[in-house]
Amino acid sequence: MSSKHGKVHLGACLALLGLVAAGNATAAQGPSFSCTNVKAGSIEAMVCADAALSALDRKLASVYAAAAAKAKNQKPNTLKAEQRGWVKGRDDCWKSDNAHACVENEYQRRIAELQARYRLVDSIGPLRFACDGNPANELVVTYFKxxxxxxxxxxxxxxxxMFQQVSGSGTRYQGRNETLAxxxxxxxxxxxxxxxxxVCKKAN
Known part of the structure; x- marks a missing residue:
């Protein structure tokens, strides 16, 4: 009799563990924020419903945490304000003709920006260039992977x-009001x- 009850209890426990594991797996596939109360038709809802965008959101959350750890002794409030501004920009993607591509691009650029600004990835440089034949007119460039x-x-x-752009010849980078080719x-x-x-040439 006790053996039978033991089997029943064991079966119930295994079923409960299965439900918990399934719930955890689902949560792990979602974005870093809760999807419970997101507004239908919003950009957040799009991220919640799309596995690739959810993965980008989780990656951004990880990169942001690493950047925040480095910024805590510098300007943490500036980083937080910039991130709030970025979220607003991402949510404005509803205005785009291709909202999904816009959101994907916003995530990729923000991740790359944080990785570069806070030196979270490998880099090449700094390399020094003299511009227009004047050593005093110096340009210092660091490339990030x-x-x-x-x-x-x-x-x-x-x-x-600056972000690398598609270019027919050579390599071109574009910043806010600056370009480098x-x-x-x-x-x-x-x-x-x-x-x-x-015209800048690498300094000796």
């Missing part, structure tokens, strides 16, 4: 994070809105 590829260029007291050993740089192009 992100996806998409990024670089941070520094000139004087200013810096620019590599072609046949030269680096051509535009530093600022409508600024003249500079």
């Amino acid at each position: 992100t996806e998409p590829s990024t670089l941070i260029a520094e000139r004087g007291d200013s810096s620019s994070l 590599e072609h046949q050993g030269e680096v051509r740089v535009v530093w600022g809105y409508e600024a003249p192009e500079m």
